[in-house]
Amino acid sequence: MADRSRDPEALEREIEQARQELARTIDELADRVNPKNVAHRGIERLKEEADHVAKAVGTMVRPSGADEEGQGGGIDRRLLLVSAGAAVTVTALILWRRKRRRR
Numbered sequence: 001m002a003d004r005s006r007d008p009e010a011l012e013r014e015i016e017q018a019r020q021e022l023a024r025t026i027d028e029l030a031d032r033v034n035p036k037n038v039a040h041r042g043i044e045r046l047k048e049e050a051d052h053v054a055k056a057v058g059t060m061v062r063p064s065g066a067d068e069e070g071q072g073g074g075i076d077r078r079l080l081l082v083s084a085g086a087a088v089t090v091t092a093l094i095l096w097r098r099k100r101r102r103r
Helices: 008-033 035-061 077-102
Strands: none
Touching: 008 035, 035 077
C-alpha cells in the first residue's frame, strides 16, 4: 500500500521519462536495422578492408628504398587502391545482383 502514498505527478513524470527512453531505444533499433544503414556500414567496412589490403600488398611489393609515389621500381600505391576499389565494386555489384534475383 506504500504505492498509494506516492505523488501522482511524480508517477506521471516517471511514466513520461520511461516513454521517452523507450522511444529513443526504438528509434535506435530502427536505425540499426534500416537496410540503407546496414548497406552503408557494410560498404564502409569493405573500404577499410580494401585499404588494409592495399597497404599490406604495397609494403610487400614496394622495395624498401621506394618513396610514396611509387618511384624506385615498386607498384604505384594509386594503382593498388584503384585495383582494390574495383574489386570491392565488382564484389558489391555481384552480391547486389544475386540479392535482386532472389526476390
